[in-house]
Each structure stands twice: as C-alpha cells, then as structure tokens.
Amino acid sequence: MGETDALLSAHDISKSFFGFKALEHVDFSVRKGEIHALLGENGAGKSTLIKALTGVHRPDAGTIMLKGEPVEVRDPLHAQKLGVGTVYQEVNLLPNLSVAENLYIGRQPKRFGLTHAAAMHRMARALLAQYDIDIDVRAPLSSFSVAVQQLIAIARAVDMSGSVLILDEPTASLDRHEVQLLFGVMRKLRDRGLGIVFITHFLDQVYAVADRITVLRNGRLVGTRDAKALPRMELVSMMLGRALEAATEHGHRAPPAAGTGPAIEFSGYGLSRSIAPFDLAIAPGEVVGVAGLLGSGRTETARLMFGIDHADSGKATVDGKAVRIASPREAVRLGFGLCPEDRKVDGIIGDLSVRENIALALQARRGWLKRMSSREQAELADRFVKALDIRTTDIEKPVKLLSGGNQQKVILARWLATQPRLLILDEPTRGIDVGAHAEIIQLINRLCAEGLALVVISSEIEEIVAYSTRVRVLRDREHVCDLTGSEISTGTIMRTIAASEGASA
Amino acid sequence: MMSSRLLPFLATLVIFVLAYAVCVFQFPNMLSTRVAGNLLTDNAFLGIAAVGMTFVILSGGIDLSVGAVIAFTGVLISVLVSWHGMHPLLAFAIALAVSTAFGGAMGAAIHYLEVPAFIVTLAGMFLARGMAFVIATDSIPINHAFYSAVQKMYVLMPGGGRLTLIGGLMLVVFAAGIVIAHYTRFGSYVYAIGGNRQSAELMGVPVARTTIGIYALSGFLSGLSGVVFSLYTSAGYSLATVGVELDAIAAVVIGGTLLTGGVGLVAGTFFGVVIQGLIQTYIVFDGTLSSWWTKIVVGILLFAFIALQRLLVLVGDRSAANRKTA
Ligand SMILES: Nc1ncnc2c1ncn2[C@@H]1O[C@H](COP(=O)(O)OP(=O)(O)O)[C@@H](O)[C@H]1O
Ligand SMILES: [Mg+2]
Numbered sequence: 032m033g034e035t036d037a038l039l040s041a042h043d044i045s046k047s048f049f050g051f052k053a054l055e056h057v058d059f060s061v062r063k064g065e066i067h068a069l070l071g072e073n074g075a076g077k078s079t080l081i082k083a084l085t086g087v088h089r090p091d092a093g094t095i096m097l098k099g100e101p102v103e104v105r106d107p108l109h110a111q112k113l114g115v116g117t118v119y120q121e122v123n124l125l126p127n128l129s130v131a132e133n134l135y136i137g138r139q140p141k142r143f144g145l146t147h148a149a150a151m152h153r154m155a156r157a158l159l160a161q162y163d164i165d166i167d168v169r170a171p172l173s174s175f176s177v178a179v180q181q182l183i184a185i186a187r188a189v190d191m192s193g194s195v196l197i198l199d200e201p202t203a204s205l206d207r208h209e210v211q212l213l214f215g216v217m218r219k220l221r222d223r224g225l226g227i228v229f230i231t232h233f234l235d236q237v238y239a240v241a242d243r244i245t246v247l248r249n250g251r252l253v254g255t256r257d258a259k260a261l262p263r264m265e266l267v268s269m270m271l272g273r274a275l276e277a278a279t280e281h282g283h284r285a286p287p288a289a290g291t292g293p294a295i296e297f298s299g300y301g302l303s304r305s306i307a308p309f310d311l312a313i314a315p316g317e318v319v320g321v322a323g324l325l326g327s328g329r330t331e332t333a334r335l336m337f338g339i340d341h342a343d344s345g346k347a348t349v350d351g352k353a354v355r356i357a358s359p360r361e362a363v364r365l366g367f368g369l370c371p372e373d374r375k376v377d378g379i380i381g382d383l384s385v386r387e388n389i390a391l392a393l394q395a396r397r398g399w400l401k402r403m404s405s406r407e408q409a410e411l412a413d414r415f416v417k418a419l420d421i422r423t424t425d426i427e428k429p430v431k432l433l434s435g436g437n438q439q440k441v442i443l444a445r446w447l448a449t450q451p452r453l454l455i456l457d458e459p460t461r462g463i464d465v466g467a468h469a470e471i472i473q474l475i476n477r478l479c480a481e482g483l484a485l486v487v488i489s490s491e492i493e494e495i496v497a498y499s500t501r502v503r504v505l506r507d508r509e510h511v512c513d514l515t516g517s518e519i520s521t522g523t524i525m526r527t528i529a530a531s532e533g534a535s536a
Numbered sequence: 537m538m539s540s541r542l543l544p545f546l547a548t549l550v551i552f553v554l555a556y557a558v559c560v561f562q563f564p565n566m567l568s569t570r571v572a573g574n575l576l577t578d579n580a581f582l583g584i585a586a587v588g589m590t591f592v593i594l595s596g597g598i599d600l601s602v603g604a605v606i607a608f609t610g611v612l613i614s615v616l617v618s619w620h621g622m623h624p625l626l627a628f629a630i631a632l633a634v635s636t637a638f639g640g641a642m643g644a645a646i647h648y649l650e651v652p653a654f655i656v657t658l659a660g661m662f663l664a665r666g667m668a669f670v671i672a673t674d675s676i677p678i679n680h681a682f683y684s685a686v687q688k689m690y691v692l693m694p695g696g697g698r699l700t701l702i703g704g705l706m707l708v709v710f711a712a713g714i715v716i717a718h719y720t721r722f723g724s725y726v727y728a729i730g731g732n733r734q735s736a737e738l739m740g741v742p743v744a745r746t747t748i749g750i751y752a753l754s755g756f757l758s759g760l761s762g763v764v765f766s767l768y769t770s771a772g773y774s775l776a777t778v779g780v781e782l783d784a785i786a787a788v789v790i791g792g793t794l795l796t797g798g799v800g801l802v803a804g805t806f807f808g809v810v811i812q813g814l815i816q817t818y819i820v821f822d823g824t825l826s827s828w829w830t831k832i833v834v835g836i837l838l839f840a841f842i843a844l845q846r847l848l849v850l851v852g853d854r855s856a857a858n859r860k861t862a
Contacts, residue, residue, distance in 0.1 A: 087738065108740035119738050127731035127798035128724070136724050137740050145719040187739075 036062040037099065038226040039084060039115060039195045044093035046076075046083055053079040054090070057252045059245055061195060061226035066217055068241035068258070069230045072270055072325035072490075075247040077230050078120050081199050085110040085117050098194075108137070114193025120200050120230075123184045126173035131155035133172050134187050158186055162212055177304070178205055185213060189220065196220060197228040202236060203304075214240050232326040233507045234263060234529070248272050267529040270324060271490070295453050295484060297336065299345030306331040308344050309510035311503065313453060313484045318475060320499030321488040322524050328508035329488045330372055333455050336486070337369040338362040363396055368446030370439070372457040372488075379438050381431030385423050386412040388430050388441050393448045415444035419474060439471060447478075454478070455486045460494060472497055492521045504528060543848060544792030544841065545804045551790075551837070552807050555814055563821045569697025571817060573690075576703030579813040581606065581765040581777070583706040583806065586784040587713040588757030590805045591750050593788050594717070596730040596797025597653035599754045601642065601660035602761075602781035605635050607774055608668040609762025614676035614772025624682045632759045638664065639755015643748035657751075661781070668774035675773035683770055702764045709757065713802040716753075726750060730797030783834075787812060790837050794845055811837070 040060030046053050054076045061067045069077050082088045084095060086104035094101050097113055104110050110117065124133045131148075132139075134155050139146040155168040162182050172180055185201055196217075202210050217227055217240055231237060237244065237258070244261055246253040246269040253269045293312035301308030306328040313319055321329050334340045336347075338356035347354050349365055356362050359369070380388060390408040397403070403411075412426040419440045423433055430441055439459060446454055459475070460468045475498045479485055489495050495502055502514040504527045511530075514523055560567040576583075585602045592599045609631045616627035638660065645656045690698040717723040725746040728736040737743050761780075766772060791808030793800025815833050819825045 106740075107738050108742060111740045117738075123735065124739065125728050125731040125735055125798075128727055132724055132727075133739075136728055137721060137742075139721055139724065145715065146721060146724070148719075 036064075037096070038063055040096045041080065041084055041090075042094045042096065044080065044083055044090045044095070046079055046088055046090050052250050054083065054250045056093075057247065057250070059084075059252070059255070061228050062243075063194075063226055064221055064224050065242040066221050066227045066229055066240050068237045068244045069228055069247070070237065070244060070266070070270060071247035071253075074249075074325070075270075076250040077247055078199055079250075080247065081117065081119070081197055081228070081230070085115055085197065087119075111137075111191050115195040115197065116188035116190070116192030117197040118181075118184045118188045118199060118201050123180060124172055124187070127171060129169050130159075130166065130172055130175070130183060131168040133183060134158060134168075134190065138191075158190055159183070162186055162216070178209055181205060182209060182213070185216075189216060192220075192225060194224075195226045195228070199230045200232065201229075202231055202233065210236065232324065234266065235507070237266075238263070246270055263529040264526060267324070267525060271492075271525075294350055296348045297345065298348075300335060300342050300347060301344045302331070302335055302340055302342050303344075305340060305508070306335060307509040311336075311510070313486065315452065315482045315484050316479055316500075318479045318485045318487060318498050318500050320495035320502040320519075321486060321505060322492060322495050322502055323505030323528060325490065327505040327528075328510075329505055330457055331508070332505070332510070333369060333371075333457050333486070333488060336362075337367055337455060339369075360395075363392065363449065366450075366452035368392070368449060368451040368454045370442045370446060370454070370456045370459060372461070379430050379442060382429055384427045385416070385421070385430055385433070385441055386426040389415055389426075389444045389448060392445045396449050411448055412444075415448065419444055419447075420470065436468070436471065440474070443471075443474065451483070453484045453486070455488075457488045458490065459487065460489065460491060468494075492524050495519075495524065496521055506530075542792075542801075544794075544845060545801050546792075547841070547844060548790060548792050548804055548807045548811070552811050552814070555811060559814060559818050559821075563818075566817065566821060569693040569695035571697070573693060573697035573699050573703060575810065575813040575817055576706060577698075577700045577768070578816070579809050580700075580702040580706040581761040581768060582780060582783055582787065582812070583809040584709045584757050584764060585761040585780060586787040586805050586809050587709050587802060588754035589781070589784040590713065590788050590791070590793060590800065590802050591717070591726055592653070592754050593785070593793050593795060594730045594797055594800050595726045595747070595750050596733065597646065597747075597750065598657060598785070599639075599642075599660075599751065599758075600654065600657040600781050601638075601664055602754070602758045602784055603777045603779055604661040604664035604668070604781075605638065605755060605758035606762040606765055606777040606780055607772075608664040608671075609635055609759045610766045610769075610772035610776060611668045611671050611676065611774050612772070613763065613766045614678050615671055617678050617680055618676050624678075624680055628763050631762060632756060635759025635762065636752050636756040639758070640748050640752035642755070643751030646751065647744050647747040653751075665774070671774070672772070673774060675771050677771045678766065679770075683767065686767055687770075702767055705760075705764060709760070710802065710806050713805075717802045722746065722749060727798055730799075732798075783812065786834050786838055789841055790834070792841070795842070 037060040042058055044057045045055050057080060059080060069080070071077050079088065083090045084104070086106045086109050095104060096102065102113065104113065107117070128136065131151050135151050140150040140154065141147055152168050159166065159168065164179060164182060166175060166179065172183065181201060185198065188198070189196055201213065205213065217229070221227055229241065241258045243255060244258050244266065245255040246266070248270065293314045296312040298310045299308045309332070321332065323329050331340070335342055338358045338361055341357060347356055354365055356365065386408050389412045390403055393411065394403050409426060415421065416423065416426060421440045421444065422437050430438055433441065460471050472494060475485060475487060487495070487498065496519055499519055502519050502524060504511050504514065504524065506528060512527060514527065585606065589599060589602060612631050612634065613624070613627045616622040616630065617624050642656050642660045645651060646653050686701055689701045691704065693699055717726065725741045728739070728741045729743060729746060733743065765777060787808030788805050789795060790811060791800070791804030791806070793804060812830065812834055815830045819827055819829055
C-alpha cells in the first residue's frame with residue numbers, strides 16, 4: 032500500500048454477483064499525472080472494478096483510498112464530489128434532455144436562486160468548442176450521432192474530474208480524428224496532473240497514450256507494468272493467460288485439394304460499428320479457424336454471416352449466386368448452421384429431451400406444418416447419438432442433465448441433422464472437460480473430411496492450430512490477415528494478434 | 537427535433553383553439569370572461585392536482601392516490617373546523633402537512649422498496665379513502681365566516697367575468713409548476729429520472745431525494761386541491777372526488793406529456809384541464825346532452841394523443857437509426 036502519488040487506489044477488492052466472482056483480491060491504483068490503461072478480455076472485470084471504485088457497486092471486501100485516505104464511496108454523485116469523473120461503458124447520458132443539461136445537470140449555474148439557462152448554454156458551447164464540436168446545445172441529445180453523444184459524455188466527465196478521470200471504452204464509436212482529439216485532451220489533462228484510467232480493446236491506442244498498463248483476467252489481477260517496458264507480445268499473453276515459450280506447435284492440416292473452388296463467398300461484408308468489411312471465401316472441406324482477442328469482432332463476424340445482424344455493406348454468394356442473408360431462417364435455408372458461443376443461453380433448451388433438441392433445427396427447416404413423428408425423431412436422435420458418441424442413458428433424458436461436452440455434441444447433432452454445407456462454431460470447446468475437448472476436435476476434423484465447410488471461432492489457440500486448414504486473424508474489429516500452411520502455429524498466431532497496425536499481414 | 541418534442545403540445549394548442557372556435561360558433565356567449573372565469577373556478581381543484589400529476593408522470597411514475605387524498609383532506613378540514621372549532625387557516629396548514637408527508641412516504645416506499653409507483657399509490661389510495669371514512673362517513677358542512685369571506689373574493693375581469701381566489705390560485709400553481717420544471721435543478725432531475733433512471737443515477741442525479749420530493753409535491757398539491765375543493769363546496773365528504781386522479785392523468789396526457797416519462801410540459805397540462813372544462817361548458821350550454829359526453833370526448837382525445845405520441849416515438853427511432861448507420 033501507500034504507493035507514491037497514488038490518487039485513487041483499490042486494495043484487495045473482491046466483488047461477487049450471486050456467487051459469481053467478478054473480482055477477486057484486485058489491487059489497482061492510478062497516480063497523479065499518468066494515463067493508466069486497464070486491459071483484459073471481455074468479462075475480465077474491468078467495468079466492475081470501475082463501478083466498485085465509483086460507488087455504483089459496493090465491494091464485498093477491500094478498501095478504496097483517495098489520496099492516501101480510506102474512503103467509502105456511497106454513490107456516483109459522491110464519487111463526482113470527490114473529484115472522480117467517469118464515463119461508464121453502457122449507459123451514457125439522457126437522450127431526452129438537452130445537450131447543455133446533460134453536461135451540467137446537478138451543476139447548473141444559478142441566478143436569483145433559479146437555474147440560469149442562458150449562462151449554461153454559453154458554458155456548454157465553450158466547453159464543447161474544446162472538442163471541435165459546434166452544435167445547438169439546446170437541442171435534445173438524441174438528435175445527435177452516437178459519436179457526438181460519446182464526446183459529450185467525455186466532455187462532461189472531464190469537466191467534472193477534479194483529480195481522476197475514468198473512461199470505460201470511450202473510443203468504441205469514435206472515428207480516427209475523434210480519437211486523436213480525445214487523446215490530445217487526455218494528454219493535456221495528464222500534464223495538468225490528473226490521473227486518467229482508460230479502458231479499451233484497441234492495443235494501438237494503449238501504446239499511443241498509456242504510461243502504465245494493468246491487466247485483469249477472470250476477475251484477477253495479472254499485473255501492472257510500465258507501458259514502455261511491456262512488449263506487445265507479452266501484453267497479449269498476459270491478457271490471454273498463456274506463456275509464449277510453449278507456443279511453437281505447428282499445424283498439420285493441408286488445405287483442401289485444388290478443384291473444389293470456394294462455394295460460399297463473402298466480399299466486402301461488414302456492419303459499421305460492429306465489424307469492418309471483410310472478404311471470406313470458404314470451400315467445402317475447409318476449416319477456417321478464427322483467432323483474435325475477445326472483442327476483436329469474432330462473434331460479430333459469426334452473427335453477420337448467420338443473418339442475426341444485417342450487413343450494411345458487401346455481398347454474399349453461394350455457388351456463385353448472390354444471396355441475401357436477412358435472417359437466421361434464411362441462413363438455415365441456405366444450408367448454414369451456427370452453434371453459438373453461449374450454449375446455455377442461445378442453444379440448448381435444457382428441459383427438452385435429447386431427442387427433441389436434436390430434431391429442433393430439422394423440424395424448423397421443414398416448417399411446423401410437416402411435423403416429424405416421434406418415431407422419426409427417435410430414429411434421427413439414435414443415429415446421431417451413435418455417430419457422435421453422445422453419452423446419455425437414453426434419448427428421452429432432459430439435455431440439462433448431460434455434461435457440457437455432451438450438450439455441445441447435441442447442438443452439433445442438431446445442425447448436422449439438417450445436412451448443412453457451412454457450420455459456424457463459436458467457442459465449441461468452452462466449458463467442457465479435457466476428454467470431451469479432444470473428441471470435439473476429432474469430430475471437427477472428421478466433418479471436414481466429409482466435405483463440410485467449417486468456420487470455428489476459438490480462444491484456444493492450440494486448438495485452432497490443431498484443426499484449421501486456414502486461420503483468419505481478427506484485431507480491433509477488423510479481419511487483418513489469413514495464415515496458411517506452415518504459418519499456422521501458436522507463435523505466429525499470437526504474434527499476428529499482437530502486431531501493431533500495418534506491421535504484419 | 538426540438539419541434540417534434542413540442543409537437544404534442546402544439547397539437548394540444550390547436551385542438552384547444554379549434555374546440556373553442558366550435559363552441560363560440562354555436563354559442564357566441566361562450567366567448568366571454570364570465571365563462572372563462574367560471575371555467576377556471578370549476579376546474580381549480582383538478583388543475584392544481586394535475587400539476588402534481590405532471591411531475592409524477594414526467595418522472596415516469598403515476599399517482600393513483602390523488603382523488604382519495606383530496607377527499608381525505610376535505611374531511612379532515614371539515615372535522616377540524618366544524619367539530620373542533622379550529623380556524624380554517626390552521627386546519628389548512630395541518631391538512632397540507634399531512635398530505636405532503638403522506639406523498640413523501642409513498643415516494644420513499646417506491647424508491648427504497650423498489651415497488652412500482654402504481655402499486656404503492658394504489659395502496660395509498662385505499663389508505664387515504666379508508667381514513668376519510670373512519671373520520672366521518674357523512675358529508676360535514678362548514679359554516680365559517682372565513683369561508684364566506686374567501687368565497688366572495690374575486691378580481692373583476694373586463695367583460696364582467698370573475699377571477700375567483702381559487703381560480704387565481706390554480707393559475708399561480710401552474711406558474712410555479714412551470715418555474716420548478718424548467719428553472720430549478722429539481723425540475724431537471726425529474727426529467728432526467730423520467731428519461732432513464734439508471735443513467736440518471738450514474739450521472740449523479742440524487743434519485744432517492746428527487747423521487748421522494750416528486751411524490752411529496754404531488755401529495756402537497758393534492759392537499760392544496762383538497763383545500764380548494766373544501767372552499768368550493770363548503771363541505772367535506774369521504775365519497776367526494778372519486779376518480780379525479782384519472783381526470784388529472786387525462787389532462788396530463790392530453791397536454792402532451794409522454795406517459796413513459798421524460799418528455800412534456802406543465803403548460804400543456806393547463807390546456808389539458810381547460811379542454812376538459814370546455815367540453816363540460818359546451819354540454820351545459822347545449823342543455824340536451826348527457827354529461828357523460830365529457831367522458832366520451834376525453835376518451836377519444838386520449839386515444840388520439842397516445843396514437844400521436846407512439847407515431848412520434850416511432851418516427852424518432854427511425855431517424856435515430858438512420859443517423860446511426862449514416
Ligand atoms: N450487475 C451484474 N450482475 C451479474 N453479473 C455481472 C454484473 N456486472 C458484471 N457481471 C459479470 O461480471 C463479469 C465481469 O464483467 P465486466 O466487469 O463488465 O467485464 P469487462 O468490463 O472487463 O468486460 C462478467 O462475467 C459479467 O457477466
Ligand atoms: Mg466492460
């Protein structure tokens with residue numbers, strides 16, 4: 032404790048939500064005159080730490096110190112009064128209030144005991160001018176773009192931060208120029224002696240402004256380092272929780288034989304604020320592994336390909352014919368399948384039996400009028416239980432009673448029953464035990480040998496190396512490059528993930 | 537954009553002008569300060585309660601206890617004045633203190649127990665009505681020199697109309713409501729909570745204090761409405777003003793305030809009240825129509841306004857979506 036110049040610090044903070052440990056014994060501090068990047072994959076606990084520091088959540092254990100004195104931050108208002116200005120990740124401002132009111136609510140200038148709107152408008156215009164924003168500050172916030180709203184939220188927090196400014200992923204909806212502007216302001220404030228906490232997924236931005244870096248993983252502190260002394264590679268392995276030394280394994284899968292041209296092609300496919308336009312061609316018998324940090328746009332890519340989100344640029348073709356994937360139903364009709372990331376939420380229906388879960392997608396594809404009889408369903412389920420070696424005492428057992436690996440196989444069986452041509456697997460091995468893990472990988476290899484096209488998203492780089500014929504690397508919501516042949520190794524993949532913009536690919 | 541927010545209010549104004557024009561066209565006598573004065577006097581208690589309701593609805597809540605609190609206050613005042621010989625002014629002060637505390641307690645329950653306002657104020661409605669009954673079941677008349685004196689106080693308007701004390705009090709309450717809504721921090725907190733309670737909290741709006749304040753204000757104005765109703769009828773009766781909260785909600789919505797909160801004007805509510813009063817006056821002038829026509833027309837207007845608001849919200853969403861993808 033007692034770090035030099037620490038403005039705001041957390042000591043041994045723990046926080047659980049309904050038994051789920053979001054933060055465990057985390058130490059964190061921001062000093063006078065520094066920009067401190069707080070990093071970690073999605074769900075690492077960054078936002079929770081911020082909320083614990085600013086009185087939104089009450090920590091279960093640990094102390095918070097402000098300028099060396101322990102404080103109990105009661106609520107966000109109290110945090111503001113203590114000189115800590117925050118832009119939270121999810122909720123920003125109030126769309127029904129005017130821009131000026133959003134900037135000054137609770138701090139409106141007064142005259143004769145009443146709020147003085149004209150003065151407030153003048154102050155708001157002057158404040159926003161520092162950010163090159165020239166708008167009608169009397170208009171409701173909702174009449175401006177998300178980027179402008181974001182800048183207004185930042186301007187507000189900066190204006191209120193007496194000593195500490197906290198920005199939780201403020202750049203997600205800003206363009207390059209706006210980001211530069213923000214960085215300019217941050218540097219100016221740092222030089223004025225403020226402590227700034229900056230959360231982002233963009234590693235380039237981290238190295239552009241941060242003085243120190245703290246990494247969280249699964250609610251625990253991995254470490255705090257000086258940005259200058261922390262190479263990108265090491266930062267990425269801190270975030271991923273994997274040492275690099277062991278990462279030299281090479282892939283061994285050949286791309287499919289020539290002659291089987293790409294059957295499914297996406298070109299310039301993208302959605303603004305979700306994933307930058309990408310080209311992707313997938314041939315039968317190919318396994319495209321998708322690698323990247325969480326939040327790099329992997330799941331967004333899957334959602335776009337499967338029609339859950341709608342592309343606003345580019346086109347898709349199947350067998351050379353242009354197609355429109357406007358909904359998952361159309362994707363299924365085209366022969367696509369998606370096993371989602373969180374099978375508990377999006378995939379498995381726990382109370383239905385194995386048989387019913389397997390029959391679901393095929394039934395949906397046939398339409399509900401042509402109902403499958405129980406006997407047909409049972410035949411289908413039996414076939415897949417055998418083929419995929421699903422361990423269950425019988426096919427009428429509710430799926431929730433199966434182990435994670437077997438649940439995953441049930442979802443796979445569901446899609447395989449529809450005889451898809453393209454299967455997208457988002458984290459197929461998450462949360463299943465080691466034995467089942469190997470089986471799923473074998474299954475992927477077998478399906479691919481049978482001529483199915485697969486896109487597999489995974490955080491397990493070794494796993495991607497094991498089954499991919501090609502690896503697509505994503506970074507900062509962009510598809511940055513493809514690795515093939517001998518390039519498919521854990522080392523190369525991690526280096527590519529860590530590379531700064533334009534340095535590799 | 538600003539104009540799309542003001543659109544419901546402008547629509548209210550247009551409807552008011554049209555309705556008044558129709559009335560005057562049929563009954564030229566209605567264009568007189570005499571009618572205007574009566575309209576203000578007859579609707580004073582509703583208008584005052586509707587100002588409180590405006591704040592409640594702007595914050596995204598609802599207050600169903602209004603009618604019951606008006607009746608309770610009326611009974612309390614009658615008992616204090618007629619049975620205990622208290623001076624009316626002192627009785628008013630006690631009644632206002634009780635109704636304000638009652639509203640504040642409901643606000644505290646809504647905030648701290650996290651129970652929907654609809655449930656808490658429903659309970660408040662039963663409680664207030666029940667207490668009025670417990671005090672007295674029959675109507676209690678008030679014969680006090682102060683009452684007769686006050687009832688004779690008015691300002692003569694050009695054209696012979698009388699702006700009575702209670703009519704004038706309603707105008708003052710509306711003016712004060714406008715000032716509170718637009719020129720105080722409390723007012724901006726009300727809009728903020730109605731816009732998005734969670735965001736408001738993260739932005740440092742004192743949500744607890746404001747929520748209690750909103751319902752205390754509504755309680756106070758219900759109490760004041762009870763005072764006015766007592767002066768208007770010279771009696772207190774536990775079965776009086778049943779359903780006034782619904783008339784007040786109707787006035788607020790017809791006045792252009794969004795039922796979901798966050799958008800609206802106190803001034804709009806004034807016209808919401810006056811439009812309802814106008815319809816009643818028309819029926820009185822006509823003489824053949826059943827007074828239930830007031831309810832029917834108010835119902836139609838409510839539907840029209842809710843449809844208009846939905847439409848504006850949809851159009852707003854569409855243009856917001858366009859901005860996002862642009
Ligand atoms: N209010 C909450 N209730 C339950 N779980 C929560 C809540 N807030 C966060 N979590 C969980 O805590 C973990 C950390 O979340 P968060 O701090 O938002 O991560 P990050 O900001 O690093 O992406 C996640 O698994 C999330 O689901
Ligand atoms: Mg977060």
